[in-house]
Amino acid sequence: MSARLLLLGGTTEALRLARRLGPETIYSLAGLGRVPDDLACRVRVGGFGGAEGLADFIDREGIELLLDLTHPYAAQISHNAARAAEMVGVPCWALRRSGWQPGPGDDWREVEGWDELTRALAPFERPFFTSGREPLAHLHEIPAHQHWTVRCLQSELAPPRAEVIGARGPFLLDEERALFVRLRCDVLVSKNSGSASTEPKLQVARELGLPVLLLRRPQLPAVTHEFAELDALYEALSL
Numbered sequence: 001m002s003a004r005l006l007l008l009g010g011t012t013e014a015l016r017l018a019r020r021l022g023p024e025t026i027y028s029l030a031g032l033g034r035v036p037d038d039l040a041c042r043v044r045v046g047g048f049g050g051a052e053g054l055a056d057f058i059d060r061e062g063i064e065l066l067l068d069l070t071h072p073y074a075a076q077i078s079h080n081a082a083r084a085a086e087m088v089g090v091p092c093w094a095l096r097r098s099g100w101q102p103g104p105g106d107d108w109r110e111v112e113g114w115d116e117l118t119r120a121l122a123p124f125e126r127p128f129f130t131s132g133r134e135p136l137a138h139l140h141e142i143p144a145h146q147h148w149t150v151r152c153l154q155s156e157l158a159p160p161r162a163e164v165i166g167a168r169g170p171f172l173l174d175e176e177r178a179l180f181v182r183l184r185c186d187v188l189v190s191k192n193s194g195s196a197s198t199e200p201k202l203q204v205a206r207e208l209g210l211p212v213l214l215l216r217r218p219q220l221p222a223v224t225h226e227f228a229e230l231d232a233l234y235e236a237l238s239l
Contacts, residue, residue, distance in 0.1 A: 003064035006057075007041075008081055012169070012197050013095055013230045014069035020234070026061065030077075034168070054084035067233075068094040068223065073132070073191050075218035082221035091224035095233055099192040099217060100202060107211040110192075114138070120213050121146070121187065128185035130201060131215055135189075136164065149183050170197035176204045188212045 005025040007018060018027040018039050025041040028048075035045055048054040058066065068081045078094065085092035102108045111117045114134065121127050122143070129135045129150040139162050142148055148162045155166030163183075180201075188205045190198075192214045205212050227233040 004062050005065050005067055006061070006063040007067045008070050008077065010070050010074065011095075012195060013097070016230060017067070017069060017233070026063070048080070048084075051080040051083040051087065054080055055087040058084060058088050058090060064090060066090055066092045068092060072097065072099070072193055072217055072220070073215070075220060078220050082223050085224070093225045093227065093233065093236070094220070094223045095230060096220065096226045096228060097194040098228055099194045100199065103206070105206050105209075106202075107209070108214055109211060110214050110216050112216050117189065117213060117215065121189070124187040126183065126185045127187045127189055127213075128180070128183055129189045130198070131189050131191045149185065169195070171200050173200040173203060176200045177207075180204050180208060180210075186210060189215075191215050192217055 005021065007014060007021065007025055007027045009015060009018060009027055009029050014027075015036065018025070018036070018041055021027070021039075021041045023040055023042060026044055027039060027041045028044045029035060030047065031045045035043060037043075048057050057063075066081055066085045068078055070077045070081075081094075082092055109120060111120050118138075118141075125145055126147050126149070129148060133152045135148065135150045136152070136156070139148070139150075139159050142159075142161050146161065149165065150158075150162070151165040151167055153166060153168055156164050158164045188201060188210055190201065190212060202212065225236070227236070
């Protein structure tokens with residue numbers, strides 16, 4: 001496809017796609033984590049100013065197709081993308097990867113939001129958060145009987161009874177096993193991202209018989225076309 005593309009990234013699949021696109025494509029990142037410097041396409045970092053700002057950018061840059069390959073939990077960005085595309089009359093394609101599904105021996109418990117999560121965590125002592133940066137805003141609320149470990153993209157100083165680990169997937173199974181042993185965690189907290197690069201933690205939880213608290217996925221907007229697999233999107237773009 002020779003159309004001028006705007007690719008909203010932030011996932012492994014988005015980076016894989018960006019590596020196959022040329023200078024006529026703009027690859028947009030929010031700015032968290034490492035910004036790739038080895039791409040042929042143009043890289044843009046930062047927000048747009050809501051749906052209206054994104055629509056203005058699409059119009060100004062002559063974008064003909066908007067690609068939403070953001071994280072499944074980046075609901076606000078996805079809603080802004082769908083609305084902006086509709087405002088300027090360009091199609092919006094989205095990669096909507098499937099969530100993980102529990103298997104034999106899994107003890108998965110779905111929760112809705114932070115308040116429900118903290119209530120579900122009450123019986124545990126050493127939760128391991130792999131759900132992004134939200135727990136960092138609550139480190140001052142750690143119950144007296146708990147020690148938290150939070151893994152997110154960037155490390156930072158933590159108060160007593162907490163550890164913040166900065167790391168980016170993919171995570172190897174043996175490394176995850178060693179980390180769980182070191183942390184002595186008794187519950188895993190995660191978003192159901194469906195990403196293969198972060199799935200090994202679920203296997204370790206299964207092996208150790210640990211419960212997993214999963215934050216419920218947000219509702220995402222309807223778009224012009226949805227793809228469940230990156231290969232199908234490649235084919236539609238004729239890459």
